[in-house]
Amino acid sequence: MILLICMAVFRKRRLTVIWMFALLLLEIVALNLLIAFNGAASNPFSAVLLIPVVMACVWLPHSAAVAVVGLSIAAQWTQWQFTQFDASHAMLAHAQGMLLGFTITSVLIMTVVFYLRHRLNQQEHQLQALREKQLRNEQLLAIGTAAAQLTHELATPTQAAQWLLEEALEKTQPTPDWLNDLSQQFSRIQNKLEHWRHVTDDVRHQRTVSINALALATEIQHVMQLARPEVAISWRVERQLESVNINADRTLLPALSNVIVNACDAQKQISDAPVVVSIMTQQNGFCIEVRNAGHSDNLNQLGQRLMQSDEGHGAGAVISNATLEKFGGTLRWTHANNEVVTWITLPLSS
Template identity: 45%
Template sequence: MLLLIAMAFKRQLRLNPWLMLILLTLEVIGINILIALNGAASNPYNAVLLVPLVLAFMLLPLAHAGGLLLLSIIAQIIQVLLLPEQGHHQGMMQAHSYAMVGSFILTSLLIAIVVCYFHYQIANRDGTLQKLRERQLRDEQLLAIGTAAAQLTHDVATPAQSIRLLLEEGEEQQRSQEWLHALDLQFQRIEQQLRNWREVADDVREQRLHRYKVNELTHSLRQLLQISRPEAEIHWQSQHEDALHFILADRTLLPALTSVIINACEAALKSTCKRVLVNTRISRMGWYLQIDNQGKSLPADTLASLGSQFLPSHQGHGIGAVLTNATIEKFSGEVNWQYNEGTMTTTVYLPLDSGYA
């Protein structure tokens, strides 16, 4: 075949689609002319025409392959029309030719459908594999960040213990120093963060899950944001939350939810409207956390990749969005970002525990 010879000559390199279409078209026309001079449609070797069609549907775009299929069918029909009609023998040959052309058309259509179906399945599988590769890359990046964070915590623990000893000695010698008391309070916060990190690490390592009450989770979010972002103007709205609904997750859930709200607060501080609206609600599907803030518009491709890829820091979304998305996905949840008329809307969904009271 012309195309196979050309591909072998090119050492299996894929040719230009238009060049492949021209080669296959010449092949179909040439084989049809050769068959027309040797029995026309009744020639049993017209099955050879199926080979270019298979190659076309495998290598060419669907529109080009469909055009080549139409060309092959028209060429077969022309051969039948050119057959002589007189004589009993010629009539039998004509009926045989009709049957041959009909079987060729049916076989061609079946091959086209089957090859297109396999093309569709392969494309879906390639898309799934691409998503898996992107998720694996993201998980590797998160693992590297987690390893660095664990090493940093380990390194900070030793000087923290030394500072604690110095503070205790200072309190024994200078009990009246107010600044020493304030420093001690701040250092207690550092120690508490280190203890929290150890608890989170233990939960992740042991795959230990907790049943969080939805109303208590919302209350904890408010307290954390009052401490971490006291300057932020956050308006809370809660709907249909009670102590009868639970979310099954580990200790990484609360930092992830806090991170996504902090991102919204930082974006709002750079805009004209500083207010951030946080709405929590429960439906039959699960628990929803919706965050609305004013911010700069983002390109569609950047908005679609939020939470799945690391983005430049000047866009305001980076590691925090990726960490939040990965954490929520671990608990069968979803995070979506939408931008509409100057407002960035972040929606977090988490399923409710089926064992709620």
């Protein structure tokens, strides 16, 4: 009652745990003294002593709540010691039964309330994870929409530039080398745009194909030779990959390559040592382990949400993580022996 009165008086301010603990102890002492001098166990209102126990289990941390329950039980048994000298044998047996019932009831209430609090915390964490996932999906949708719009807008001027180059090639004889090189580069741009249109179409229709794991590893090595030729990479590829396959679409290769590119960029800023990439099968799964020098700040949040930093916002890690989750895979980072270890897993197709 005392705690409820204080909370009503100071409703604009939240009481600290220490204050709530002290007020509950005061209430336990006051109620036990009041009951002890008014019939003790024979008092029909002795059940009111369970109220501080319930309030402690609901509002206090577990350790403080256990302390309140223990002190409340100890106070009740002190009443029995106080009344056993001047009461009959039947009354003492009744008092002892009441105290045993109070002890069992208090422990049961504490157990049930703690279990309910645990379940509520689990549901709250699940809701928080769903909210974060929804926010991440909204961010990815915005990024994907912008990328698709940019691809669409680039298609027309690129095609126009290609026509101009073809006309220049026909009218310029002999054709200079720089014009041939420029035409080849525009052809590569057109091929890339066409590839991304196919990727968008696969994602829209949720089409997946069976990809050979060894062929995927070879493609990753080829992409990294083009993307980061200045960074040394030590490849460790198992030959057993030739006999296993993965169900995915065309977004898998960019997602995996982006993770290794980020590791190469981090390594380049710190050391000239090679990045170690191991591609293997483990526990019925396709696994990629990437080891590079780097720091361990925010590794637990990397890939989960966009983060502001000097290197960027981590959008690539978020997109790669979402892509791997779509295929039932996982992406996580750990720090060990002054190295950042990136661990990618994907289920094998049956």
